[in-house]
Amino acid sequence: MLTDILESKKALFADGVQTILRGQENRSRSVGFLKGNLVRNLRAETRGINARVCKNGVYGFASMAEYSSAAADSVIAEATRNALFLDSHAPKNKPMATSYGHGIVPTGRNIIDFEQKRIIDACKKIDDHIAKTYPDLTSRMVMYSEDSMDKVIYTSDAHDGHITSPRCYIYVFLNSITKDGVPIELFKAFGGAGSFEDHFKDVEWMYKDIDALYKMLMDKKEGVYAQAGYKTVVLGGELSGMLAHEAVGHTVEADLVMGGSVASKLLNQKVASDLVSMVDYAHTALGKEAPLPVYMDDEGTKAEDALLIENGILKGYMHNRESADHYGVKPLGNARGWAFSDEPLIRMRNTAVLPGKDRLEDMIASVDDGYYLLSTGNGQADLTGEFMFGINMGYEIKNGKLGRAILDTTVTGVAFDMLKTVDMVSDNVLWSSSGFCGKKQPMPVGLGGPQLRCKIMIGGR
């Protein structure tokens, strides 16, 4: 982990500007076995220091790939020069963002490193198990991926802190082929926040879930194409989490709100059925530590939960310090940067639809002709709230009972229209945290939700 060498540099912060100095190390470990072949064996670290200086509403930013006292001096000087350049070439003459107090935010969990051999051995053990147990697969992949961020942050007028966020996952991909010769694939991510040993000291606990994945693949082997059209569906928790992040979350990030997103004119208005509430959690969600806890952001704002939708009413946006001032609210810690060379942007943390009171069995039983959509490979949405999720596992629902599996397809809708069709919400929440959100920079995010019964457009033949 980084040693704090930056505290004394606060003396270099100039008067009349806002300055943030951030030292950061990103670490990654990666191992991949494709059909028994070790095709990836990589360890990497990037570390450096950046400074961001705000003068009269414009920002200068500079970073250097070196974690040293001299590098800190250089980036403060260069960021100041850049701010002055913009202030002279494109002046904004805006006041400095409001300060919400000083303090020190304590360090979270430690980042612990493990030998590459242990990672390779764990992946090999899983791969051998799959090869031996499921010889009829056409292909398989076992991939370990670990990324961590370690940040030392000093600010001129906000909180300081040493923030750590390690996470690691093993992805298992299983491949087969349908009777019509169509290649099919399913995958599952295991792991979460923490280091290798927090999740993979032993890997045999994963075998039960790998077996369930294999059984679903066998169902998919007999799968059919979905019938395209506007259907009643039960969205699995993975899908409702994706909905919370992609279709609603991005439209309520303040920079996109100012860019004219559909949410810009809907604050305090009805955007969903009464059953729908949504929160971007900081570090604690539903009584437990959130999947990827955030205690302080990269502008030195202490992280708090952001209420987005309450009983169907749009209640708020997510902010950095500048946008919070623009809307006259308090920032809640959403400004984060991915690498030492990245400026902080407004990002989600752990965004979720809140659970309801329905049971999944009742929800499925209530559908005459529709689909139960379980898992997604990716999702996108834009300013209008129009979203798309790739579906890689799902089942038909006929007369209240699960039917045949379906082959890969896509669902789409407009978030604030679709959310008004939600008429049942299950009583449990499924979280996922293995992905990255892309918005100029990548960013690890958590997303979660219960099962939702709603209407949605499904693609197919």
Place this chain on the structure above:
Amino acid sequence: MKEIRKTAEYIQNLLNESKVDKYAFALHEKETREFNADLGDFSLFRTVFGNNAAVTVYNDNKMGTKAGNDFSDEALKTTVDEAVLSAKSAVEDPAYDIAEKQPSEVFHYGCYEPDIEKFFSRVEELLSDIKAQYPKVKILNVFASHTKDHALYMNSNGTDFEDFGGSYSVSIEFSGNDGEKTTGLDYADVTTANLDKPFIDLGSFRVHLESAQNQLNLTSFEGKFEGTVLFTPDCFAQFVAYTLNNYVSSSVILDGTSLWLDKIGQQVADPRITISMNSSDPRIVEGETYTADGYRTQDVDIIKDGVLKNHLIGLYLANKTGRPVTKNTSSDIVIAPGNDSYADIVASIDRGLLVGGFSGGQPGTNGEFSGVAKNSYYIENGQIKGAVSETMINGNLGDMLKNVKAISKEVVCDGSMVIPYVAVNGIVISSK
């Protein structure tokens, strides 16, 4: 900071002392200067001084890689030590290897040193041009950067490649907005080696900006039909990337799931389709000069006149399968133009869509895709009737290349790809 050659010598000495069988390493020393504008106004000026060292070690038929950005002696020693240790931890596979010695070369391309004042003026001009000429376009972000990259690649077979490259790139995110309505987001970007022309006249900026305004005029149709889709060059590039990934990439050849596994020399596409990776094409600003395995990059046809010519085979995969190495690991895609004008192609479509973007799940290994047609327009009886929303397209990547209706003679060149408009029959188009 140590000169990059000195850094290379230091790493080479460490690797030679470690007595490993083979090694390769790549060093990059980069400087990026970037202007950001939010909502049409400059907001941030960013300078990034970046390094990267990636060391790969091959020993006893094992391979391991360590990468880092700290060029201090102590950190570089750790990088080498960990690469050696990673290789030691790996499983044996005699297929791991590096390319045989290639003649040493020094490459210069693009624009190595930026003119920051002129660059700022060109970006300022772009913002002003958009405001004046496309009043119903709302700019969310502009990211305008110049990056210079001094790179070295060396391996234990004696190959020594050195690059001095640099370019300006501009990326804009925007939507149509008339005060009442907002369209979906659209994106456009361009890479250029010089500042001779206004940015708005480069790549497909004007096409995208015009489209954003037109997206405010919605039309609709009901149900679903099988029709013709005319893909814009930017959107067709996305489908080409899917196709290469699904049918010719190293992973699907290695695991045997490619449907084109044994189709080299066979017709897989319409005879008018030629897809190449032409890194030496002068329209590509920063074409690849050497591959990840250490080969001098060559121009390669993937599909020539509809016939599959090459898979994307790296050295590891070549050793594994006995297939020849493809000496290009770039995405410098060049697609041959056709004979029809864009206007004639639109006029020839009975019923279909002009599709400017695709938001869909990654197509499965069978090539089936389904997703939302973004920035798209309904075409009926040869005329563009209006923009559509909540419209999905479904098809199959392999079938698409066989069902080509027409290819435009106009191509879009954004500095990294050269691609025409392509019309395809037999796509299922559905609306709410």
